[in-house]
Amino acid sequence: MDEDQLDRIIRLPKAELHLHVEGAAPPAFIRGLAKEKSVNLSGVFREDGSYAFRDFVHFLSVYEAATSVLKTPEDYARLTRAVLEESAANDVIYCETFLSPDFCGGGDVSAWQDYLHAIRETAEAAERDLGITLRGIVTCIRHFGPDKAKLAALCAAETAGDWLVGFGMAGDENKGRQRDFAYSFDMAREAGLRLTSHAGEWRGPSEVREAVEDLGVERIGHGVRAVGDPAVVEMLAERGIVLETCPGSNVVLGVYPRLADHPVQRLREAGVKVTVSTDDPPFFHTTMRREYETLARTFGWDEADFLDITRTALDAAFCDDATRETLKKRLPT
Template sequence: MAVRDVRTLPKAHLHLHFTGSMRPSTLLELADKYGVHLPEALSGGEPPKLRATDERGWFRFQRLYDMARSCLREPEDIQRLVREAAEEDVRDGARWLEIQVDPTSYAPRLGGLIPALEIILDALESAARETGLGMRLVVAANRMKHPLDARTLARLAVRFRDRGVVGFGLSNDERRGFARDFDRAFAIAREGGLLAAPHGGELSGPSSVRDCLDDLHASRLGHGVRAAEDPVLLARLAERGVTCEVCPASNVALGVYDKPAEVPLRTLWDAGVPMALGADDPLLFGARLAAQYGIARDTHGFTDPELAELARQSVRAASMPAEVRDEVLADIDAWLAEPSPWPVS
């Protein structure tokens, strides 16, 4: 059986959060630059011990994320973060990245909401030129804030569609509030030509997936793994071709599953649900994009042809131009056609 290097497998990365993409070494440097005292969980050289299945655990995760975000204060910090995220993804075989951000979280230090979004998009354009990685932005509303704020953000996202915004998301603790409270914001985004990609089906069960489908008309789902608990829902996702952005390492780090083997990759695969493996927040979870494919291979027994199909599914779900998609799909076929340099023991 051929075993090829998953780092050279061409793929699209569709689930990566902005601050969470930061290199740990960069966080340490920025914290030193601004005099921010980091807790041991962020400065100890190892990913923090997290378990967000209760409110206290989620609060700790969010507190660490917010502290890391507080170290991004100048446009040059944003440019560095985006460039380094692109470099990491290129190293892991990505040809396309759709990074997710709530610009309201960065607005106070970057001169306001519109300037913050412009700075982020400028950074994406520069990093794409420097690295050759196709890059786009998913603007995400915060489920913990008022739905009217989400509508404002949706209108802004549509306004910047020609600058590289391709989708609208909904992040933070899915156990709080109702998806339907944000239905108007998602309608604004869809009517403006953006894809709907809310989080659902990670910390909450299958009902949160159904809510994202019924109330927000999701075309992609951030996570979605808890749909595995409902065969009828799995069939619905497969029939509609809704791609689940599955992040195995973060599912375990947040306590959704105790072990990598419990992440239901095979269940979703066998049901025909499209998947796009993602790294989520590698700053906090440790594992970047290629490592997710490593989990699929080493823990779940995905063969090289199956890994290639996972990569194709990520590419098909991406908002890339048709000519770019055709090129990447051809390169996936070429990866699979090459003799494996890796012996199987």
Template sequence: MTDIAPGAGPATGGGMTEFVAGLPKAELHVHHVGSASPRIVAELAARHPDSAVPADPAALADYFSFRDFAHFIQVYLSVVDLIRDADDVRLLTFEVARDMARQNIRYAELTVTPFSSVRRGIPDQAFMEAIEDARKSAEAELGVTLRWCFDIPGEAGLTSAEETLRLALKLRPEGLVSFGLGGPEIGVPRPQFKPYFDQARAAGLHSVPHAGETTGPQTIWDALGDLGAERIGHGTSAAQDPRLLDHLAEHRIPLEVCPTSNIATRAVATLEEHPIRQMVDAGVLVTVNSDDPPMFGTDLNTEYAVAARLLGLDTAGVAALAKDAVAVSFQDDAGKARLAAEIDAYTAAWRSA
């Protein structure tokens, strides 16, 4: 892994913004429906005027103002309800990739919750064909490589776990690389999902559950011990347990950190209080991600700029952060090597200029 310790001093203002905008990047924690920009949501809402979601992009900023995590889930599910047929799925997926291409995101592991769409009546095979068609088109037309993480919506219980596993294993799309667990953590203990993660891992899928976002460190320990987590989604509360930080650092288990998301959902009070610096100082490998970017008024470029400020990074440090995301992604070795080389070439050209 690369070293993201502070360099000669942080690049600030327009210089860092410009550097990050052009930097080739990978994103490892970003949700399918949660990536729908106001442009995409408005188009879907116009298709389905019976929805509570505004069809006016300007009104969505107020709609995406969250009181707490429970309210965020409520709003999120209302957007999920806009995805009603395979054409909606295809539109959403390709347009999300288009927004990624504008940020120079070259590779993304998109967290998809097929249970929610299939439960709403989209035939399972049609859903798989729609995301795969969009994935192939995104790579050919936009230069964005997408891979899927199928995640269990924890609030829907073990029925959703069983169905998500079935969809992952019986209809396994070519782009599927991992198995996850999202939704509320409070009242949704991780150990109950162990049998489903065991089967997914036995079938060759990677384990990437959310843990420690709105609950304490024990949820992260449970994700590691019971679900075999290879990366942890969020992991914010790890900073409360020095022994856990040591364990994550020793075993090189990355945290998928989403700073602005943590503020928007009230998991952390302010950016200044965000524990990302404590994580890095403890030797934990962190990746920076946007989670549900339009809903939180952010994007991956913004999150890199936030991380640069919180960690005191210069452009070399930010490039190293980007390479860490590539290194711990689930793309093949050739893909990792290409993207890492592209980051190095971009950084070298920036320095020489």
């Protein structure tokens, strides 16, 4: 692949379905906010200014420590703008971001509505200014437990609509079972929200099957461990379940030792619908352009492959059909 072809690939319009808003916070933004609020974040950053963590569990604690400086709707408005500016600079035209009422108002519906209003208002301004469309997905936090998840689902149900379009689950996959959260997913489904859940990042194929069969999700966050069971891979392909893969994240966290070992190519070849996202990009030293570049270099994907990935993401997006069709018109033919 020559450099001109690679340059065209990394500049293609992109759609990202798996992005945690706090996890996308530039380190300088968090440090600046901490300084404004006189919050001590010692241990959160390395000497070079990047986020410091040893493994997945430590990553979660650093993530929550960094998030602790985000205390008001205005903080989240500023964060949303910073995140969307970075996404737009990477040619992202559509993005869905995970939002947790646990971090935005402590699970209180009234407080959550204030946070959501600030985020949405900022997103609408960014769409006018930057040409990037954002939609929100409420996530419960798995390691906070099922009772907290019910509060998150209530917040989601009370604000479901044309902007808040989905419900899902993030957090430590090694805590509890998918089915423990069925009540919350049922509540969200009844409110008209579409469903996704982190599964198969750390636990095996049975975790992916459980998310599909017990929670009724139509997308899976990560899902890469499904590759260990041909029957689960076949189920994903037959049911059209879409995987929100995050290859760079998986390599940095040690799910796979190197990108060449990542199963995204094998899953595509097996007929599974896959998309590409950054997850928590500054934590994992990645961007959407970098994901495209490394995938192209590693697997030899060309422009047609990446346009197929983007169309898959737009087809799987939780936005309304009119928004989807408008976005598709921005893709090269």
